[in-house]
Amino acid sequence: MAYGDQPTVKVDDIEIPLLGFGTWQLEPDDARRMVAEALRIGYRHIDTAWIYKNEKAVGEGIRDSGVPREDIFLTTKIWVEHFAHDALLKQAKESAESLGTTPDLLLLHWPKTTPSFAETLGALNEAKAQGLTRSIGLSNFPSKEFRQAQALSEARLVTNQVEHHPYLGVDLLVQTAEELGSSITAWSPLAQGKIVDDATISELAKAHGKTNGQVTLRWLIQHGIIAIPRTTKESRARENFDIFDFELSSEEMQRMDALNRGERLGDWLDPAFSWDAPQA
Numbered sequence: 001m002a003y004g005d006q007p008t009v010k011v012d013d014i015e016i017p018l019l020g021f022g023t024w025q026l027e028p029d030d031a032r033r034m035v036a037e038a039l040r041i042g043y044r045h046i047d048t049a050w051i052y053k054n055e056k057a058v059g060e061g062i063r064d065s066g067v068p069r070e071d072i073f074l075t076t077k078i079w080v081e082h083f084a085h086d087a088l089l090k091q092a093k094e095s096a097e098s099l100g101t102t103p104d105l106l107l108l109h110w111p112k113t114t115p116s117f118a119e120t121l122g123a124l125n126e127a128k129a130q131g132l133t134r135s136i137g138l139s140n141f142p143s144k145e146f147r148q149a150q151a152l153s154e155a156r157l158v159t160n161q162v163e164h165h166p167y168l169g170v171d172l173l174v175q176t177a178e179e180l181g182s183s184i185t186a187w188s189p190l191a192q193g194k195i196v197d198d199a200t201i202s203e204l205a206k207a208h209g210k211t212n213g214q215v216t217l218r219w220l221i222q223h224g225i226i227a228i229p230r231t232t233k234e235s236r237a238r239e240n241f242d243i244f245d246f247e248l249s250s251e252e253m254q255r256m257d258a259l260n261r262g263e264r265l266g267d268w269l270d271p272a273f274s275w276d277a278p279q280a
């Protein structure tokens with residue numbers, strides 16, 4: 001892997017660029033165009049999922065970009081209906097075929113009560129052993145289930161991709177990831193665009209000659225959190241990538257941290273599980 005001088009997180013021998021490009025809700029044409037554009041701008045980390053119905057387009061965008069495949073970190077996810085052993089392996093093969101390349105990271109999209117974690121984690125490890133992905137991980141697992149899953153997994157679960165932005169803190173998940181030798185990836189890092197109207201973020205943005213989006217993404221990566229913003233616009237993809245030439249002070253980081261109000265924008269957690277209690 002050659003990511004230039006971009007900051008990364010290292011989990012075991014897996015190096016993940018801290019800034020990625022998300023593709024949820026991108027129709028295939030937009031996904032292909034924007035993935036190619038994002039890679040040309042300099043992004044080296046792309047996030048998709050089977051359920052986004054754009055894996056084929058994401059693969060095409062990667063090839064259109066001209067960026068060598070080995071210089072890109074590519075994530076996709078196993079949908080919840082495919083958590084039984086055979087179904088998981090079948091989807092892992094299908095995703096690799098649609099992408100036209102083996103993903104670097106394969107995540108379980110949301111935790112489920114059935115089949116058992118043991119069956120699903122066993123199958124996910126088999127997918128890795130069969131070369132259907134380079135590494136494995138989770139998405140939307142509360143801390144308790146994150147620990148249970150790791151205890152059942154032979155291979156390290158290299159990330160837990162969860163909703164995280166200035167209005168939703170995830171302190172306990174960050175601590176859990178640290179204890180498990182894993183990492184946290186923030187989905188909806190821009191709170192789906194809500195950060196543009198925030199007075200505190202606007203003030204910090206003005207002080208640095210940056211935009212609200214740039215300050216928010218900078219805050220995340222400065223905390224060592226992987227962020228995967230999404231946009232349909234080339235100008236915004238460029239804007240969101242331009243965050244490596246400034247730094248927030250510790251006081252500014254604390255002001256960003258203080259915006260947490262426990263606001264969740266997307267909640268599809270199985271009612272059998274509970275999110276971590278809000279941190280004091």
Ligand SMILES: NC(=O)c1ccc[n+]([C@@H]2O[C@H](COP(=O)([O-])OP(=O)(O)OC[C@H]3O[C@@H](n4cnc5c(N)ncnc54)[C@H](OP(=O)(O)O)[C@@H]3O)[C@@H](O)[C@H]2O)c1
Pocket residue numbers: 021022023024025047048109139140161162186187188189190191192193196211212213214228229230231232233236239240266
């Ligand atoms: N694992 C999961 O369950 C899960 C769930 C949700 C999302 N995700 C992943 O996380 C990625 C990002 O999350 P997301 O797409 O929900 O939300 P997001 O990245 O927080 O926000 C995307 C929205 O913000 C706008 N935007 C982009 N850059 C901006 C900027 N600099 N200033 C102001 N607005 C900006 C975009 O509009 P324009 O398109 O008009 O620019 C879009 O409407 C997804 O694409 C997906 O890959 C994962």
